[in-house]
Amino acid sequence: MSEDSRSPIRRDAAAIAAYAGAFGASFGAVSVASGLTIAQTMVLSLVMFSGASQFALVGVIGGGGAGLAAVPTALLLGVRNMFYGVPIAGILGRRGRSGPRRLVAAQLVIDETTAMAVGRDVPAEQRYAFWATGVMGFLLWNCGTLAGALGGSAIGDPATLGLDAMAPASFLALVWPRLRSAEARWVGAGGALVATALIPLVPAGVPVLAAAPIAVVTGLFPRRGATAEGGQR
Template sequence: MTEQTALPDAPDAGAPPGGKPDAAVVRDALGVGVAVGLSGFAFGVTSAGSGLTLAQTCALSLLVFTGASQFALVGALAAGGNPLTAAAGAFFLGVRNAFYGLRLSQLLALPRAARPLAAQWVIDETTAVALAQPTRRAVRIGFTVTGLTLYVLWNLTTLLGALGAEAIGDTDAWGLDAAGPAVFLALLAPMLRTTTERAVAALAVLLGLGLLPVLPAGVPVLVAALAAPLVLWARGRRASDVGAGRGEGER
């Protein structure tokens, strides 16, 4: 860990100067954990409806524990996609968590023995809550409370959803297959603050939806992952052209 990226430690459980009360951090973390954790019910129903067994559905939530990847996997399987293609799409969606981990490792500065356990909770929601905190103490509290709440609720509601899938019947008719993705979109939208981020999101949506009718299930997700490098390439090309134009003008 480098000293330049270290956060100040809060001296007590109150509200230190420039800090945040522990109770406020816990409240925010619980709000995110509960709101997203309940959508595990939709995943359980969707997974069971796609043909996965109760054990397989619960194993995905216990071991994979990254909602967007889980929905991508079962969605592709439900649409008749190849299992390898479905798994590849889920994998590429989950790769982002590795980059989150690089940043969180600096902020959390956890003991080496605790890092493998903490890695299981490195997802969108825990990262968002942790990055919003001003001190290392608050980062650790936010990450832990969000991760614990979300992990317990997500797995519990996954189980309940899978068990109730037969009683519900046609999951598509209830629209529960769209509930999980809708939650993630609602959480993601406020984070798209720059023009580049919005352009990447818009292009990814266009690629994913536009290619659905022509490519096998699961493949559009893989192609949509190209949105980021394409936008960054176009931005770099534009900056290069602008610089060249200015150089010509100065001559």
């Protein structure tokens, strides 16, 4: 893989890592304000390393919930990373998912790394995008968390800077190239619709999981002439 194809991937990964750093800082501040210690806050960012689950956990604890009541919500929000593991394992290939590498790679399987990896067409670029986004994102998320936990209320509200618009915009941008096939467009629209319809009906985390069966059914029973490879070279 040439430097020409690496440098734009690194640039995009750095942009994701930058907003991960800013979000990490707000997580650190929120976590300490919710009654967790700095050490507990850092364990979450280092070991859980999954923004939605972390915010949910400290949210329940901060809202006065008994500690253990927060666990199922955090886990439910983490289940989607398990589904992401399937395409990522395929992208990393046999070498990338053997031995200790698999243990490290697994920790980096989150929304951002999955979106960056599947947003590329060439396998070598997909692997590079996964690792670049994962390593930079992990470092900045944790540095940000520590800064936020120490700085506390000095950290401004990320909403003021519009940072909360960056996550959905980035997922959309990264899924965009995949939407070249009609089949993928239907799957994406179906996932969004099902999730939206379920928001008032089921606990947090479930709406996104409910989109998975759409991909499974469509993948197992493809219509003739329509394949998910439509966007591939």
